[in-house]
Amino acid sequence: MTGRRRWSTEEILESAAELLRASDAEAFSVRKLAAALGTDSSSLYRHFRNKTELLRAVADRILLAAMDGYRPEGDWKQRVMALALRLRETFGDQPQLAAVWGRYASGGTGARLVMEEVLQALRSSGLPDEEVPVRYHRLVVLLAALLASEGGIGTIxxxxxxxxxxxxxxxxxxxxxxxxxxxxxxxxxxxxxxxxRRTAFEEILAAHLARIEAQIP
Known part of the structure; x- marks a missing residue:
């Protein structure tokens, strides 16, 4: 008798992303994912402790894809804008996952790459070091909200x-x-x-960056 197939972490995440393209985080469940893979939930819990951890990992794949091949260019505002548009484009292919990232965040490699680039850009702006974490937080909250809004429109x-x-x-x-x-x-x-939407996205983000710039000594 042949044993049940063992799915890799990457295969599980890819299948989860496919399910999320057709539903949302509320409707998604580990049980549904297991059924789609032809296995039982317990086999997936060997890879992820719970649904939230799985959703964070799925969102992080989007961030990794967005950062693949990214090279910072221009001044700090151009870097932030380029990164934001890159995230917008990548989440545009999987709009449901924009809300997942905004809600569940991510602590994976993709998230750290995004955090590193935004923090470096803000630090290069001339802001005092003590101001950078605060401005980073406000900027990422705005960006997550804009992307989640884009995702909501994209699924209609x-x-x-x-x-x-x-x-x-x-x-x-x-x-x-x-x-x-x-x-x-x-x-x-x-x-x-x-x-x-694209013009509104860029204008809102540019206005926030201008507000940050006005506070640089």
């Missing part, structure tokens, strides 16, 4: 998008000017959340 189907756009048009263009005077006034210029 064309049908869901059209339904949302119709609701947006009804809610905005049909706004009662007595109750919503500002909304009625700007109705034809207000844009839905899904519009022009």
């Amino acid at each position: 189907t064309p049908k869901e998008y059209e339904e949302g756009m119709e609701q947006f048009r009804v809610a905005v263009l049909g706004a009662d000017p007595e109750r919503f005077p500002a909304l009625a006034h700007f109705a034809r210029d207000v844009r839905p959340l899904g519009a022009d």
